[in-house]
Amino acid sequence: MNKTKQKKTRIAIAGAMGRMGITLIKEIQKNKNTILSAALVLKNNPFITKDIGEIIGIGRVGVLISDTLDEKQHDFDVLIDFTKSSSTLKYLKQCSMLKKNIVIGTTGFSQEEKSIIQSYSKKIAIVMSSNFSIGINLLLQLVQKTTETIGDKSDIEIIEYHHRNKLDAPSGTALSIGEAIAKVMNWDLKKQSIYSREKNKKIREQNKIGFSTIRAGDIIGKHTVMYASDGEQINITHIASNRHAFSKGAIQAAIWLHQKKIGLFNMEHVLSF
Incomplete structure (x- = not known):
C-alpha cells in the first residue's frame, strides 16, 4: 500500500x-x-x-x-x-x-x-524551546549524563556568550541547561544559582551552579558547561557560527x-x- x-x-x-x-x-x-x-x-x-x-x-x-x-x-x-x-x-x-x-x-x-x-x-x-539547534539539544543530553555521573563531585559553571544586542541574561539556553542540571540533582534552580559574585566575598559554595554572561560583538551563540574538581575539569561546549x-x-x-x-x-x- x-x-x-x-x-x-x-x-x-x-x-x-x-x-x-x-x-x-x-x-x-x-x-x-x-x-x-x-x-x-x-x-x-x-x-x-x-x-x-x-x-x-x-x-x-x-x-x-x-x-x-x-x-x-x-x-x-x-x-x-x-x-x-x-x-x-x-x-x-x-x-x-x-x-x-x-x-x-x-x-x-x-x-x-x-x-x-x-x-x-x-x-x-x-x-x-530556548534553542532549536540540534547540537544544543544533544549538549543537553550530554549534560544530563555528565551530571548524573559527577554532578555531586564538581563545581558546575555555565558560561554563555552572545552578541551585544541580546537583551535577556542569562540566555534562555543557559537557563535551560541549568534546569536540566537541577532536575538531575534534585535542586531548586533559583536557590542553587549564582548570578553575580561582586558582593559575594566568601569561598565558592558546593551544590551551586554559577552563571557567567558575556555580551560582545556579533557572537551568534556559545555555551560552555564546566565541571571542575580537584585536579581536572570537563568542559562541554556548543558554538553556533551562524543562525x-x-x-x-x-x-x-x-x-x-x-x-x-x-x-x-x-x-x-x-x-x-
Whole structure:
C-alpha cells in the first residue's frame, strides 16, 4: 500500500525582517516540505505590501509583507515566532483564535507568561524551546549524563556568550541547561544559582551552579558547561557560527507540529530523544 504523501507545511513568519526572520524565510524557500504563507512585521513598517523576497534579496516569492495575522489573507498551518515576549503573546492569542499551531523561539518570558503559554497549549499545539539547534539539544543530553555521573563531585559553571544586542541574561539556553542540571540533582534552580559574585566575598559554595554572561560583538551563540574538581575539569561546549542551525531546527519543529492538535512540546519531542 502506498503511504499518503504529506502535504507541505505552510508557515507564517513573525518578525520577518529581523535577522532570524530573514534566515527562516530563506530556509523555508530551500526546504521541499515547506511553503512561506505570511511575512509579518510591526505596524507602520515602510515595506508593508512589498514582496518579502525582493526586500530581503532572494527575488519575488509572491508573499507580501503584512502587519496583520489574518486567516483570509494568510492561510497557514504553523506560525514561527522569534520576536519578543509581548509580541509572542499577541500572536499566540491570535493563533489560538484561528486554531493554528505555533513554534516559539522567543526567550525571556516571566513565570506568569509561561503559565499563559501553558494554558494556550490546551487549545492548540505549541513547540517552545530556548534553542532549536540540534547540537544544543544533544549538549543537553550530554549534560544530563555528565551530571548524573559527577554532578555531586564538581563545581558546575555555565558560561554563555552572545552578541551585544541580546537583551535577556542569562540566555534562555543557559537557563535551560541549568534546569536540566537541577532536575538531575534534585535542586531548586533559583536557590542553587549564582548570578553575580561582586558582593559575594566568601569561598565558592558546593551544590551551586554559577552563571557567567558575556555580551560582545556579533557572537551568534556559545555555551560552555564546566565541571571542575580537584585536579581536572570537563568542559562541554556548543558554538553556533551562524543562525542556520536555529532556522533548520525551527522548521523541522514546524513540520512535526503540523500534525498535532494540542499540547506543549519542546525539541526533545521533535527530535525523539
